[in-house]
Amino acid sequence: MELLEIEIFKNYIKKLNIPLDVVETKTHTLEQLAFKYDLFLIDAFGTLYNQNYFVYPGALEMYKYLKKKGKALRLLTNAASQPVEKLLKDLWLMGFDFSREEIISSGNLLAIENKEWKIEEAYYLGHDAGISFLESASIAFSENPKDPVVIVSAVVFEKERREKALEILKMPGAKLIVLNPDPWAPRLDGTRQPVSGAFAHFLSKQTHCETYYLGKPFPSIFSSVLKTTPKSSKAIMIGDTLGTDVLGAYAAGIDSALILGRNMPRADITKDEQILGIRPTYYLII
Numbered sequence: 001m002e003l004l005e006i007e008i009f010k011n012y013i014k015k016l017n018i019p020l021d022v023v024e025t026k027t028h029t030l031e032q033l034a035f036k037y038d039l040f041l042i043d044a045f046g047t048l049y050n051q052n053y054f055v056y057p058g059a060l061e062m063y064k065y066l067k068k069k070g071k072a073l074r075l076l077t078n079a080a081s082q083p084v085e086k087l088l089k090d091l092w093l094m095g096f097d098f099s100r101e102e103i104i105s106s107g108n109l110l111a112i113e114n115k116e117w118k119i120e121e122a123y124y125l126g127h128d129a130g131i132s133f134l135e136s137a138s139i140a141f142s143e144n145p146k147d148p149v150v151i152v153s154a155v156v157f158e159k160e161r162r163e164k165a166l167e168i169l170k171m172p173g174a175k176l177i178v179l180n181p182d183p184w185a186p187r188l189d190g191t192r193q194p195v196s197g198a199f200a201h202f203l204s205k206q207t208h209c210e211t212y213y214l215g216k217p218f219p220s221i222f223s224s225v226l227k228t229t230p231k232s233s234k235a236i237m238i239g240d241t242l243g244t245d246v247l248g249a250y251a252a253g254i255d256s257a258l259i260l261g262r263n264m265p266r267a268d269i270t271k272d273e274q275i276l277g278i279r280p281t282y283y284l285i286i
Ligand SMILES: [Mg+2]
Pocket: 043, 044, 045, 046, 047, 239, 240, 241, 263
C-alpha cells in the first residue's frame, strides 16, 4: 500500500472504532466457500470488472457457479460515480445478469442518510452521471449551497472546481460527504491509482471539515443488505481490498474472502495485513 493509503485506512479504522482481532487466514476455493455460505456479497470494481468491459479471469465463472448453486448474491459497490441503471447495463454486457435489487451502491445510501441530515443543496465533485444520487436524495446541485455541504464521488482535476469545494469546506460547520471511500484502485495495466477516497482525504485534511463516509468499509452498506436477507443466512464478502471489503465485513460481523493480485499485490499482503492489523477469513483462489 502507498503511505497515504495506509493513513486513509487507519483513519477508517479509527472512525469505525471497533477492536480488531487478527484471524488466521485460510486459503479456500470457491467450491469450499459455496459449501459453507449461502449469501455472497461481492465487490464490483477490481473483483468482477475494471472499467466497462474488462472481466478478470475467473470472475464470470465465479458468478455463474454461485448462481448455479442457488446462492443469494448481492453486489456491494462503492462506484457511486455512475447510476445503478448504468452499472446494471454494463454488467449485463459483460455477462453478469444481476437484478436491480441485487445491486447496492454506496450512492444509494445518500437518500437514506439524508432523511436525517435533511440537506437541500450541495456542491458536487464527481462525474456528471453520479449527480443522479443527489437527485434521488432530493439534494439540488448548487455552486453556492445555503449550508456548506460538498459531496464527492470521484477525483476532479479542474482547478476551479477544487478551489470552489475548498472554499465551501472552509466555512464554519462545513460537511464533506464521501460517496466512494476507496482510496486507491487498480488500473487495467496492473498499476494502481489514487481515486475518490484519496481525493476526499485531501479535501478533509486541507479544511478540517466534518467528513462522512458512505460505502465500504462503513456499516450502513452492509446493514442495508443484511436487513433484507434472512437472519439465518451465512454471509461472506468477496473483494479485492483489505481496507474496504475485508475491514467492512469484519466491522459488520461477517466473514470475508480476499482475491489477491488485483488491488492487493501478493508480495505485499503480509506486510499490509500487519500494518492495518486485519486479515481476511480466507484468501480465495479463482
Ligand atoms: Mg474493489
